[in-house]
Amino acid sequence: MDYKFVYDNKEYVLTDNNCDGIFFEGENEITGLSLDIILNALNEGEEVSFSTEYYGDKCACNTQEQINKSYRYLEYHFYIYTKDNEYVIDTLCNEYRNTSFNKLFGLGKIDDSYIVSVTVCPNCGIYSIYIDQCTV
Template structure:
């Protein structure tokens, strides 16, 4: 599975080989959420637009230019919903288009939400995924 996107006339391909990993909060790992699930969600998403974000840490390729004590990355985020810490659905999927978090929560289909941040080095294309629990 891979996901391709173009940013500033450069093509990026997200694959298993150039992924540094999926990082969860220590006690909040989501069962059933895999790299393939995330890349599939990105492919299914209609308005997936990466934007510039700046972080203090430099990529392992060490080719980024330092800008005011930070380094530029490309980032996109979306949400996933769970029931008992088990992945149920994401906000990019077709099944989410006709519903909302509040509706699914009220029906008891989900009980928690997580933000999924996909962060890509604009120079080498290496990326990582961070999954953080949201306040419900």
């Protein structure tokens, strides 16, 4: 599974090979969540649009220019929902288009939410996925 997008006239391809890892906040790993599920979600998303973000850490490629003590990355966010710490659904998939967090929560299908940040080095294309628990 891969995901392709164009930003500033440059094509980026996110695959298993250039993924630096999936990093969970604390010890909160989510059962049933994989890189394939995340890349599939990006492919299903109708309005996926990466934007420029800045972080203090430099990519391992060591080619980024420092800008005010920060380094430029491309980033996109979406949400996943879980039940008993197991992946249930994400906000980009086709199934989610006719529902909402409140509906699913009210039906007892989900009990927690996480923000997924896909962060890509604009120079080499290496990317990381950060998953943080959040309140909706």
